Amino acid sequence: MNIGEAAGRSGLPAKTIRYYEDIGLIKPLRDANGYRAFRESEVQKLAFLGRARALGFTIEDCRSLLQLWEKSDRESADVKRIAEEHLTTIEEKIAELTTMHASLTRLVAACAGDDRPDCPILLDLAAEEARPEPVTDDVR
Amino acid sequence: MNIGEAAGRSGLPAKTIRYYEDIGLIKPLRDANGYRAFRESEVQKLAFLGRARALGFTIEDCRSLLQLWEKSDRESADVKRIAEEHLTTIEEKIAELTTMHASLTRLVAACAGDDRPDCPILLDLAAEEARPEPVTDDVR
DNA sequence: ATCGGGGTTCCAGCCGCTGGAAGGTCAAGG
DNA sequence: CCTTGACCTTCCAGCGGCTGGAACCCCGAT
Numbered sequence: 610m611n612i613g614e615a616a617g618r619s620g621l622p623a624k625t626i627r628y629y630e631d632i633g634l635i636k637p638l639r640d641a642n643g644y645r646a647f648r649e650s651e652v653q654k655l656a657f658l659g660r661a662r663a664l665g666f667t668i669e670d671c672r673s674l675l676q677l678w679e680k681s682d683r684e685s686a687d688v689k690r691i692a693e694e695h696l697t698t699i700e701e702k703i704a705e706l707t708t709m710h711a712s713l714t715r716l717v718a719a720c721a722g723d724d725r726p727d728c729p730i731l732l733d734l735a736a737e738e739a740r741p742e743p744v745t746d747d748v749r
Numbered sequence: 750m751n752i753g754e755a756a757g758r759s760g761l762p763a764k765t766i767r768y769y770e771d772i773g774l775i776k777p778l779r780d781a782n783g784y785r786a787f788r789e790s791e792v793q794k795l796a797f798l799g800r801a802r803a804l805g806f807t808i809e810d811c812r813s814l815l816q817l818w819e820k821s822d823r824e825s826a827d828v829k830r831i832a833e834e835h836l837t838t839i840e841e842k843i844a845e846l847t848t849m850h851a852s853l854t855r856l857v858a859a860c861a862g863d864d865r866p867d868c869p870i871l872l873d874l875a876a877e878e879a880r881p882e883p884v885t886d887d888v889r
Numbered sequence: 890a891t892c893g894g895g896g897t898t899c900c901a902g903c904c905g906c907t908g909g910a911a912g913g914t915c916a917a918g919g
Numbered sequence: 920c921c922t923t924g925a926c927c928t929t930c931c932a933g934c935g936g937c938t939g940g941a942a943c944c945c946c947g948a949t
Contacts, residue, residue: 613895620878623896624914624938632936642945653875660874665849668936688870689862695824696853701847706839709805713836722829730828734800735793753926763927764907772905782914784927808905 615647619655626655634658634672666695755787759795766795774798774812806835 615721616623629635630645635654637645654675661671670691677683712733719729755777756763769775770785775794777785780802794815801811810831852873859869 611896619773622938625936627897628937642820642896644945656876657874660876662936663849664873664874665846666830674871674874677796677868678875681866683866683868685868685870686862686864688868689857689860691868692853692857692860696850696857699846699850699853703843703850706805706843706846709803710836710839710843713804713832713839717829717832717836720825720832721828722826724824724826726821726825728823728825728828730825730832731814734797734804734814735818736796736800737843751927762907765905767928768906782927783929784914802905 610647610652612645613645615645615652615655618652620659621655627744629658634668634675648749664695665699666691670695750787750792752785755785755792755795758792760799761804765878769795769798772808774815789837804835805839806831810835 610618612623612626616626621629626635630637635651637647637651640646657675657678658671661674662668666674666697673691674688677688716730716733720725750758753768754761756766758768761769766775770777775791777787777791780786786845797815797818798811800809801814813831817828856870856873857874861867
């Protein structure tokens with residue numbers, strides 16, 4: 610099986626597959642003509658990698674997960690630990706984005722968005738007494 | 750004012766300030782000895798950039814925002830549009846992360862995390878009938 | 890013989906810094 | 920006057936995870 614078919618079956622672009630070989634995630638054989646020769650097991654690995662990446666695991670996490678997957682005497686605790694750490698990372702990112710989102714939403718709401726130059730968003734970024742107003746209860 | 754003080758006042762690392770000059774966000778003067786000479790206005794710009802970056806704006810967005818900030822005949826609509834588009838980007842990222850979070854949380858919960866090899870996380874990544882069980886109502 | 894659609898390698902670029910090497914400048918202290 | 924040490928300078932490389940492109944090879948069909 611050539612790289613094109615492996616790409617089609619695994620759902621990964623051929624470029625990505627070559628890259629994964631480059632960094633040692635997979636080691637396909639070679640045909641006499643130099644073409645990569647993928648076995649079923651490699652396509653499985655590629656699909657595994659695609660799903661792990663879709664869950665946001667780093668390449669290094671993927672490498673570890675792949676090794677654990679291959680190793681029949683693994684301990685599920687090792688897998689779980691990786692997943693839990695990744696979960697924490699995701700939570701941190703979500704928290705950061707949520708904070709940004711809250712600030713931006715407030716600023717966007719306060720901005721008239723018309724042809725006049727006055728803009729609470731720029732005032733906030735300039736930190737010149739940015740807070741729009743002390744607000745009243747009806748806001749929330 | 751040298752770069753060290755500008756860094757201290759703006760809250761940005763000196764390295765980042767040099768980089769910002771490199772890509773044309775600021776244009777500090779130079780002393781006779783070749784040292785960058787920062788004016789107050791440049792420190793203000795740097796702080797502005799720091800806050801914009803903290804809100805997750807891209808460098809190109811920052812460039813646009815900075816230009817609008819400088820331009821007294823701006824229209825707040827231009828600022829607002831940039832902010833709204835960025836808000837959409839943030840929302841997409843949050844959505845993506847939230848999806849990952851949900852999947853991972855389910856998988857982590859299903860994994861025993863002990864010394865045995867059986868692991869629903871790996872099963873899911875391998876896509877071999879991953880769903881743990883049809884579950885009953887008490888789960889949620 | 891030629892053409893199109895595969896495949897190959899290698900290098901560069903994306904984003905936004907960050908680290909490090911190799912060197913210049915300056916004020917203070919011996 | 921010399922040294923020390925803290926600052927400053929430029930330039931190059933690397934992070935993650937690909938992605939695009941150039942320049943080339945291979946293979947089957949016409």
